[in-house]
Amino acid sequence: MQVKREERYSLRLQVNGKRYEEQVEPRKLLSDFLREDCGLTGTHVGCEHGVCGACTVLVDGRAVRSCLILAIQAEGADITTVEGLAKDGKPHPLQEAFSECHALQCGFCTPGILMSSVEFLQTHADPGKEEIADMLSGHLCRCTGYKGIVEAVQQVADRRKEGEVRESGDPVSICSRTTPTV
Missing domain, CATH: 3.10.20.30 (Beta-grasp domain)
Structure with a gap:
């Protein structure tokens, strides 16, 4: 054959x-x-x-x-x-916000959510939490980390709106939750 x-x-x-x-x-x-x-x-x-x-x-x-x-x-x-989000060794603002807002748990869903969030923030300059949650509805997070994810995306939107430019590694966080929940 x-x-x-x-x-x-x-x-x-x-x-x-x-x-x-x-x-x-x-x-x-x-x-x-x-x-x-x-x-x-x-x-x-x-x-x-x-x-x-x-x-x-x-x-x-x-x-x-x-x-x-x-x-x-x-x-x-x-x-x-x-892998293309970080520039010159500095994390993308969304990557920083995910870390600051404890939007990471197992991390399996994170790359896809980050990429959708990048596009979302390019087309939504001042989104509300409901709009962010709606964007996230197309992603499954088995760890149910949506609260931190919404906060992280909102943080980046707020920083852009205010014209803030944060350096990589800035420890200041504006997340409402600053410690991870179990």
């Missing part, structure tokens, strides 16, 4: 500022391409059905579930993963 070799397609795209040119199978998911071919394992794969949100990345600035699109559909795109 002869096994037919699956055809491969040329894929050119940019991930976190780095150009990639690879040959990929037509059925390879973007999430698998990022993890296997790019070595970027911060994009988590949970449900593989687009329900949990753990695999969310930015494709040309838009939050996308990378388990729902094929890698070849991202041809020519500019992709940002959670």
Whole structure:
């Protein structure tokens, strides 16, 4: 019996500022391409059905579930993963706020939530807690850490609105909860 070799397609795209040119199978998911071919394992794969949100990345600035699109559909795109948020060794303001507001528990959902939050804050300059909670409704956090996550996103929105620029590592927090709850 002869096994037919699956055809491969040329894929050119940019991930976190780095150009990639690879040959990929037509059925390879973007999430698998990022993890296997790019070595970027911060994009988590949970449900593989687009329900949990753990695999969310930015494709040309838009939050996308990378388990729902094929890698070849991202041809020519500019992709940002959670690894691309920090700049020059300094965490993104959302990453700092997640730490300050204790918005992290097991961390499995965090990369996808961060990426959706980045897009959300680009399109919502002054969101309320209800709007933030609505954005989060597309993500499953099994640790039920939503309160801290809402506070972290709200903190970044408030800081941007006030024009504050905080340096990395600033210990001052404006979160209402400053100690983690069990």
